[in-house]
Amino acid sequence: AQSVTQLGSHVSVSEGALVLLRCNYSSSVPPYLFWYVQYPNQGLQLLLKYTSAATLVKGINGFEAEFKKSETSFHLTKPSAHMSDAAEYFCAVSQRGTSYGKLTFGQGTILTVHP
Protein backbone atom coordinates (compact mmCIF):
# COMPACT_ATOMS: atom_id res chain seq x y z
CA ALA A 1 0.00 0.00 0.00
CA GLN A 2 1.11 3.50 -0.72
CA SER A 3 1.39 6.28 1.82
CA VAL A 4 2.48 9.89 1.88
CA THR A 5 4.04 11.80 4.75
CA GLN A 6 4.26 15.56 4.81
CA LEU A 7 6.71 16.74 7.41
CA GLY A 8 5.38 19.78 9.22
CA SER A 9 1.68 20.54 9.39
CA HIS A 10 2.48 24.26 9.55
CA VAL A 11 5.30 26.17 7.87
CA SER A 12 5.81 29.88 8.33
CA VAL A 13 8.10 32.04 6.16
CA SER A 14 8.71 35.71 5.53
CA GLU A 15 7.78 37.28 2.23
CA GLY A 16 10.72 36.86 -0.14
CA ALA A 17 12.15 33.87 1.72
CA LEU A 18 12.61 30.36 0.39
CA VAL A 19 9.62 28.04 0.65
CA LEU A 20 10.36 24.36 1.32
CA LEU A 21 7.52 21.91 1.90
CA ARG A 22 8.55 18.32 2.51
CA CYS A 23 6.94 15.18 1.15
CA ASN A 24 8.08 11.57 1.47
CA TYR A 25 6.31 8.59 0.01
CA SER A 26 6.25 4.91 0.76
CA SER A 27 5.62 2.57 -2.14
CA SER A 28 7.07 -0.68 -3.44
CA VAL A 29 7.27 0.89 -6.90
CA PRO A 30 8.02 4.59 -7.44
CA PRO A 31 4.61 6.18 -7.89
CA TYR A 32 3.43 9.18 -9.80
CA LEU A 33 3.61 12.24 -7.57
CA PHE A 34 1.57 15.42 -7.37
CA TRP A 35 1.43 18.66 -5.44
CA TYR A 36 -1.93 20.39 -5.04
CA VAL A 37 -2.77 23.71 -3.40
CA GLN A 38 -6.00 24.56 -1.60
CA TYR A 39 -6.94 28.17 -0.93
CA PRO A 40 -9.55 28.87 1.75
CA ASN A 41 -13.04 27.78 0.76
CA GLN A 42 -11.88 26.49 -2.59
CA GLY A 43 -11.15 23.17 -4.24
CA LEU A 44 -7.71 21.76 -4.94
CA GLN A 45 -5.60 23.07 -7.80
CA LEU A 46 -2.72 21.15 -9.35
CA LEU A 47 0.67 22.82 -8.94
CA LEU A 48 2.80 20.20 -10.64
CA LYS A 49 3.20 16.48 -11.21
CA TYR A 50 5.98 13.94 -11.72
CA THR A 51 5.25 11.18 -14.20
CA SER A 52 8.77 9.77 -14.77
CA ALA A 53 10.14 12.26 -17.24
CA ALA A 54 12.57 14.84 -15.84
CA THR A 55 13.11 14.49 -12.10
CA LEU A 56 12.99 18.27 -11.62
CA VAL A 57 9.46 19.38 -12.32
CA LYS A 58 8.41 22.99 -12.77
CA GLY A 59 4.87 24.02 -11.96
CA ILE A 60 2.68 27.05 -11.80
CA ASN A 61 3.28 30.18 -9.71
CA GLY A 62 7.05 29.64 -9.59
CA PHE A 63 6.94 26.34 -7.70
CA GLU A 64 9.09 23.35 -8.51
CA ALA A 65 9.74 19.92 -7.03
CA GLU A 66 12.46 17.33 -7.39
CA PHE A 67 11.87 13.60 -7.37
CA LYS A 68 14.62 11.79 -5.47
CA LYS A 69 14.18 8.04 -5.64
CA SER A 70 17.01 7.29 -3.21
CA GLU A 71 15.35 9.48 -0.59
CA THR A 72 11.74 8.60 -1.57
CA SER A 73 11.08 12.31 -1.53
CA PHE A 74 9.30 14.92 -3.62
CA HIS A 75 9.83 18.22 -1.82
CA LEU A 76 8.19 21.40 -3.09
CA THR A 77 10.19 24.63 -3.29
CA LYS A 78 9.80 28.23 -4.34
CA PRO A 79 12.76 30.62 -4.23
CA SER A 80 10.83 33.65 -3.03
CA ALA A 81 7.55 33.51 -1.12
CA HIS A 82 4.72 35.86 -1.92
CA MET A 83 1.80 36.75 0.30
CA SER A 84 -0.53 35.10 -2.20
CA ASP A 85 1.20 31.73 -1.60
CA ALA A 86 -0.48 31.42 1.79
CA ALA A 87 -2.62 28.29 1.50
CA GLU A 88 -2.67 24.59 2.34
CA TYR A 89 -0.50 22.32 0.22
CA PHE A 90 -1.05 18.63 -0.34
CA CYS A 91 1.34 16.03 -1.69
CA ALA A 92 -0.33 13.07 -3.35
CA VAL A 93 0.61 9.82 -5.07
CA SER A 94 -1.05 7.54 -7.55
CA GLN A 95 -0.03 4.01 -8.32
CA ARG A 96 1.95 3.19 -11.42
CA GLY A 97 0.73 0.44 -13.71
CA THR A 98 -2.93 0.43 -12.77
CA SER A 99 -6.06 1.22 -14.70
CA TYR A 100 -7.34 3.69 -12.16
CA GLY A 101 -5.99 6.98 -10.89
CA LYS A 102 -7.06 7.33 -7.29
CA LEU A 103 -4.92 9.74 -5.34
CA THR A 104 -3.56 9.09 -1.86
CA PHE A 105 -2.95 12.39 -0.09
CA GLY A 106 -0.68 13.49 2.69
CA GLN A 107 -2.09 15.32 5.69
CA GLY A 108 -1.36 18.72 4.23
CA THR A 109 0.93 21.61 5.17
CA ILE A 110 -0.45 25.04 5.92
CA LEU A 111 1.89 27.72 4.62
CA THR A 112 1.80 31.12 6.31
CA VAL A 113 3.64 34.05 4.73
CA HIS A 114 4.55 37.01 6.93
CA PRO A 115 5.13 40.49 5.53
Place this chain on the structure above:
Amino acid sequence: DSGVTQTPKHLITATGQRVTLRCSPRSGDLSVYWYQQSLDQGLQFLIQYYNGEERAKGNILERFSAQQFPDLHSELNLSSLELGDSALYFCASSSAGGRGTDTQYFGPGTRLTVL
Protein backbone atom coordinates in the same frame (compact mmCIF):
# COMPACT_ATOMS: atom_id res chain seq x y z
CA ASP B 1 -12.43 27.84 -12.12
CA SER B 2 -11.67 24.17 -12.78
CA GLY B 3 -14.80 23.56 -14.84
CA VAL B 4 -16.09 21.00 -12.34
CA THR B 5 -19.33 22.00 -10.67
CA GLN B 6 -20.79 20.66 -7.46
CA THR B 7 -24.16 21.28 -5.89
CA PRO B 8 -25.20 22.17 -3.31
CA LYS B 9 -22.37 24.23 -1.85
CA HIS B 10 -23.59 23.71 1.71
CA LEU B 11 -25.89 21.11 3.19
CA ILE B 12 -27.13 20.96 6.76
CA THR B 13 -29.14 17.96 7.85
CA ALA B 14 -29.91 15.77 10.85
CA THR B 15 -28.61 12.38 11.89
CA GLY B 16 -30.36 9.49 10.23
CA GLN B 17 -31.24 11.45 7.12
CA ARG B 18 -30.23 10.83 3.50
CA VAL B 19 -28.67 13.37 1.13
CA THR B 20 -27.52 13.47 -2.48
CA LEU B 21 -24.50 15.40 -3.69
CA ARG B 22 -24.21 16.20 -7.36
CA CYS B 23 -21.19 16.67 -9.58
CA SER B 24 -20.81 17.74 -13.21
CA PRO B 25 -17.38 17.00 -14.66
CA ARG B 26 -15.45 19.20 -17.06
CA SER B 27 -16.70 19.02 -20.59
CA GLY B 28 -15.26 15.91 -22.24
CA ASP B 29 -13.98 14.27 -19.06
CA LEU B 30 -15.03 10.66 -18.66
CA SER B 31 -13.77 9.91 -15.15
CA VAL B 32 -15.29 11.20 -11.94
CA TYR B 33 -13.74 10.76 -8.51
CA TRP B 34 -15.22 11.44 -5.08
CA TYR B 35 -13.10 12.42 -2.08
CA GLN B 36 -13.96 13.19 1.54
CA GLN B 37 -12.01 15.81 3.50
CA SER B 38 -12.39 15.82 7.27
CA LEU B 39 -10.29 17.18 10.11
CA ASP B 40 -9.49 13.78 11.57
CA GLN B 41 -9.14 11.67 8.40
CA GLY B 42 -7.74 14.24 5.99
CA LEU B 43 -8.42 13.82 2.27
CA GLN B 44 -9.58 10.31 1.43
CA PHE B 45 -10.54 8.73 -1.88
CA LEU B 46 -14.04 7.28 -1.89
CA ILE B 47 -14.86 6.02 -5.37
CA GLN B 48 -14.15 6.47 -9.09
CA TYR B 49 -16.41 6.08 -12.10
CA TYR B 50 -15.34 5.95 -15.70
CA ASN B 51 -17.89 6.41 -18.46
CA GLY B 52 -20.71 5.13 -16.28
CA GLU B 53 -18.93 2.19 -14.70
CA GLU B 54 -17.35 1.86 -11.29
CA ARG B 55 -13.57 1.77 -11.75
CA ALA B 56 -12.11 1.86 -8.23
CA LYS B 57 -13.32 1.91 -4.68
CA GLY B 58 -11.62 3.35 -1.62
CA ASN B 59 -12.69 3.86 1.96
CA ILE B 60 -16.35 4.26 1.17
CA LEU B 61 -18.85 3.23 3.80
CA GLU B 62 -21.67 0.83 2.93
CA ARG B 63 -24.11 3.63 3.79
CA PHE B 64 -22.66 5.61 0.89
CA SER B 65 -23.24 4.91 -2.78
CA ALA B 66 -22.54 6.66 -6.04
CA GLN B 67 -23.39 6.46 -9.69
CA GLN B 68 -22.47 8.12 -12.96
CA PHE B 69 -25.21 8.82 -15.44
CA PRO B 70 -25.16 8.67 -19.27
CA ASP B 71 -24.59 12.43 -19.44
CA LEU B 72 -21.51 11.78 -17.22
CA HIS B 73 -22.68 13.71 -14.20
CA SER B 74 -22.33 11.84 -10.94
CA GLU B 75 -24.22 11.67 -7.67
CA LEU B 76 -22.99 10.60 -4.25
CA ASN B 77 -25.73 9.34 -1.96
CA LEU B 78 -25.14 9.35 1.78
CA SER B 79 -27.72 7.64 3.99
CA SER B 80 -28.31 7.01 7.71
CA LEU B 81 -26.13 10.00 8.35
CA GLU B 82 -24.02 10.20 11.47
CA LEU B 83 -22.28 13.14 13.10
CA GLY B 84 -18.95 11.81 11.86
CA ASP B 85 -20.07 12.14 8.24
CA SER B 86 -19.76 15.91 8.53
CA ALA B 87 -17.03 16.81 6.05
CA LEU B 88 -16.19 18.50 2.80
CA TYR B 89 -16.94 16.26 -0.16
CA PHE B 90 -15.00 16.91 -3.35
CA CYS B 91 -15.64 15.70 -6.82
CA ALA B 92 -12.83 15.61 -9.37
CA SER B 93 -12.75 14.71 -13.02
CA SER B 94 -10.13 13.65 -15.54
CA SER B 95 -10.16 13.10 -19.24
CA ALA B 96 -9.15 9.47 -19.44
CA GLY B 97 -9.88 6.21 -17.72
CA GLY B 98 -7.83 6.94 -14.67
CA ARG B 99 -4.27 6.32 -15.66
CA GLY B 100 -2.07 7.31 -12.79
CA THR B 101 -0.66 10.24 -14.74
CA ASP B 102 -4.00 11.92 -15.35
CA THR B 103 -4.53 15.36 -13.89
CA GLN B 104 -7.61 15.45 -11.72
CA TYR B 105 -9.52 18.72 -11.70
CA PHE B 106 -11.35 19.38 -8.46
CA GLY B 107 -14.67 21.05 -7.89
CA PRO B 108 -15.26 23.57 -5.10
CA GLY B 109 -16.76 20.93 -2.81
CA THR B 110 -19.96 20.41 -0.86
CA ARG B 111 -19.76 21.09 2.84
CA LEU B 112 -22.01 18.65 4.72
CA THR B 113 -22.95 19.36 8.31
CA VAL B 114 -24.83 16.67 10.22
CA LEU B 115 -26.50 17.90 13.41
